[in-house]
Amino acid sequence: MDIGNRLEKARxxxxxxQEKVFELTGIGISSLSAFxxxxxxxxxxxxxxxxxxxxxNIEFFLTDEPIIEDLMLWRDEPDTNEEKKKTEAEFRQLCxxxxxxxxxxxxxxxxxxxxxxxKTQDFEYSHANRLAExxxxxxxxxxxxxMSLKQTLEEKYxxxxxxxxxxxxxxxxxxxxxxxxxxxxxSNKQWRRNFDLAHELFHLxxxxxxxxxxxENDKPSEHExxxxxxxxxxxxxxxxxxxAKVESSTNEKGQISxxxxxxxxxxxxVSLEALFWRLPYLFNNISAKxxxxxxxxxxxxxxxRPPRKSDDPDELPERYCSLxxxxxxxxxxxxxxxxxxxxxxxKKAQEYLTEDEEFTDEKVFISVxxxxxxxxxx
Amino acid sequence: xxxxxxxxxxxxxxxxxxxxxxxDDFIKRCDxxxxxxxxxxxxxxxxxLEDIRIGLxxxxxxxxxxxxxxxxxxxxxxxxxxxEIHVGEKETLAFxxxxxxxWIVCSADKAVFRVLGLLGRGEQGISLEELTDKIGLQIxxxxxxxxxxxxxxxxxxxxxxxxYTRLGQIDRIQGQxxx
Numbered sequence: 001m002d003i004g005n006r007l008e009k010a011r012x013x014x015x016x017x018q019e020k021v022f023e024l025t026g027i028g029i030s031s032l033s034a035f036x037x038x039x040x041x042x043x044x045x046x047x048x049x050x051x052x053x054x055x056x057n058i059e060f061f062l063t064d065e066p067i068i069e070d071l072m073l074w075r076d077e078p079d080t081n082e083e084k085k086k087t088e089a090e091f092r093q094l095c096x097x098x099x100x101x102x103x104x105x106x107x108x109x110x111x112x113x114x115x116x117x118x119k120t121q122d123f124e125y126s127h128a129n130r131l132a133e134x135x136x137x138x139x140x141x142x143x144x145x146x147m148s149l150k151q152t153l154e155e156k157y158x159x160x161x162x163x164x165x166x167x168x169x170x171x172x173x174x175x176x177x178x179x180x181x182x183x184x185x186x187s188n189k190q191w192r193r194n195f196d197l198a199h200e201l202f203h204l205x206x207x208x209x210x211x212x213x214x215x216e217n218d219k220p221s222e223h224e225x226x227x228x229x230x231x232x233x234x235x236x237x238x239x240x241x242x243x244a245k246v247e248s249s250t251n252e253k254g255q256i257s258x259x260x261x262x263x264x265x266x267x268x269x270v271s272l273e274a275l276f277w278r279l280p281y282l283f284n285n286i287s288a289k290x291x292x293x294x295x296x297x298x299x300x301x302x303x304x305r306p307p308r309k310s311d312d313p314d315e316l317p318e319r320y321c322s323l324x325x326x327x328x329x330x331x332x333x334x335x336x337x338x339x340x341x342x343x344x345x346x347k348k349a350q351e352y353l354t355e356d357e358e359f360t361d362e363k364v365f366i367s368v369x370x371x372x373x374x375x376x377x378x
Numbered sequence: 379x380x381x382x383x384x385x386x387x388x389x390x391x392x393x394x395x396x397x398x399x400x401x402d403d404f405i406k407r408c409d410x411x412x413x414x415x416x417x418x419x420x421x422x423x424x425x426x427l428e429d430i431r432i433g434l435x436x437x438x439x440x441x442x443x444x445x446x447x448x449x450x451x452x453x454x455x456x457x458x459x460x461x462e463i464h465v466g467e468k469e470t471l472a473f474x475x476x477x478x479x480x481w482i483v484c485s486a487d488k489a490v491f492r493v494l495g496l497l498g499r500g501e502q503g504i505s506l507e508e509l510t511d512k513i514g515l516q517i518x519x520x521x522x523x524x525x526x527x528x529x530x531x532x533x534x535x536x537x538x539x540x541x542y543t544r545l546g547q548i549d550r551i552q553g554q555x556x557x
Contacts, residue, residue, distance in 0.1 A: 058468075348426070351529065353533065
C-alpha cells in the first residue's frame with residue numbers, strides 16, 4: 001500500500017477530517033490532500049506530526065507492508081464514533097509498542113490460552129461455565145480468582161493489559177500482529193474492572209469460535225455477551241467457595257443480610273450486584289425476580305459499612321515497563337523513544353539510565369554456590 | 379578561527395548546551411546542522427526542564443528529508459533495529475549515511491552510537507566531551523571525574539560513546555542487525 005493510502009487510512013481510523021488534522025498539526029488541507037492522493041511526497045517532519053496526531057508509530061509510515069485491520073470488541077462503547085476511534089487508536093498504539101519492545105528485547109512469547117472445541121451455534125451457558133472451571137483450574141486461581149487473574153494473564157499467558165481513562169468499560173482484541181490484549185477503564189472501581197477483565201477474557205478465549213471468517217457480524221451478539229457474563233460470574237465467584245461462604249453467614253431461618261453479602265462481594269473482588277446475580281445459579285430456590293427486587297432495595301437502603309476502597313492502577317503493564325527499561329539500557333531504544341513509550345518527560349526518562357558492571361566498581365550479588373553444594377550433598 | 383564543520387547534533391547535546399547556557403558560544407565555533415524533527419524533539423523534551431528554553435524555531439541550518447530517503451535507510455535494518463531509534467535520530471543518521479561529505483553526529487544516545495557501530499561508521503559519532511575538547515570550549519565539567527552513576531553527564535562522555543559503538547560493531551561482526 002502506498003503512503004497516500006496509508007495516510008488516508010490512518011486519518012480515517014481515528015475519525016479525523018482533514019480540517020481537524022490541520023487544527024492539530026498545522027499542515028495545510030491542500031498539502032494533506034496532495035499527500036493522501038500521492039501527488040506530493042511528505043517530509044519526515046510532516047510524518048512525525050501526523051503520526052503523533054493519528055496515534056501511530058512512525059514506522060507505520062515508513063513501511064509498505066500490508067495493513068492488518070484487527071477487530072476490537074467493546075464493552076459499553078462511547079456514544080460518539082470519534083471518541084471510540086480515538087480510544088481504539090491509543091490502545092492499538094500501546095499494544096504495538098509493547099510488541100516492539102518484545103521484539104527488540106527478544107522476548108516475543110507464544111500465547112497458549114485454554115481452548116474449548118465447540119461450534120458457535122452450539123455454545124450454551126453450560127459451555128461458558130465449563131470454560132470458567134477450566135480456566136480456574138488451569139490458571140491455578142485458587143479460592144479468590146480476582147486476586148491473581150490479572151497477574152496470571154499478564155505473566156503466564158502474556159496477555160497485554162492496559163488501563164486508560166476513557167468513556168466505556170473495556171476493549172479486547174486478538175491481533176494477528178501483537179496477540180491478545182485488553183484495555184480496562186482506569187477510572188472504574190476495582191471490582192468493576194475485575195468483572196470486565198473476566199468478561200473480556202471470555203472473548204479472547206472464544207475468539208476463534210465466534211469470529212469465524214464467514215460470520216456475518218463481528219460484533220458480539222446479545223447471546224455472546226450473556227455468555228461472557230456467565231463466564232465472568234462463574235470464574236470470579238467459584239461455586240463451592242461462594243456457596244460455603246453464603247451458607248456460613250445465614251441465620252437459623254436460612255436468610256442472609258445485605259451486609260453479609262456485601263462482605264462476601266468485597267472478599268471476592270466483585271460488586272454486590274454481581275454476587276446477587278450469581279445466587280440463582282448457586283441456590284435453585286432464588287428467582288431472577290427476587291434478585292431484581294434485592295438489587296433495587298440495596299439502592300434504597302443504607303448499608304452500615306464504610307465505602308469500599310478501590311486502587312489506582314498504572315496505565316502501563318509492569319512487563320511493558322521492564323522491557324522498555326531493558327531496551328533503553330541495552331542501547332536498543334533511544335531516550336526520546338523511551339520517554340514517549342513510557343509516557344514520561346525527558347528529565348524523568350534520564351533517571352532510568354543505568355550502566356552495567358563494566359563501568360562500576362561495586363558489584364551486588366548473592367552467592368548460591370554453597371547452598372547448591374549443600375543441596376547436592378543431600 | 380575556522381569553524382568545526384559537517385556537524386549534526388542530536389537532542390541530548392542540544393538540551394545540554396542550552397542548559398549550560400553556551401549554545402551561542404558553541405555555534406560560533408561549530409557549523410551545526412539539525413534535523414527539523416530533532417529540533418522539535420528538543421523542544422518537547424525541554425518542556426519539563428525548568429528554566430531552559432530551546433529556541434530553535436528560527437534556526438536555519440536544518441534538514442527535513444523526504445520520506446523515501448528515510449525509508450531506504452530504514453529498510454537496511456532487520457526488525458530488531460528498525461524500532462529502536464526515534465524518527466529524528468533516524469533522519470539524522472539517514473542523512474549522514476547518504477551523504478558523501480564527512481558528517482559527524484554528536485549524540486548522547488546509546489541507540490544512536492550502536493547504529494553507527496552497526497553501519498561501520500563508528501568514527502562518525504562523537505561525544506560532547508570529545509567535541510568540546512576539540513573546539514576548545516570550556517564548559518566547566520571535569521570529564522575525568524564523571525562516572526557511570528552520574529546519569530546526567532555520563533552519556534556525554536567518550537567512554538559511553540565507545541561502549542555503545544562497540545556493541546553495534548559486535549552486532550555487525552556477528553551478522554546481526556542488517557538485512
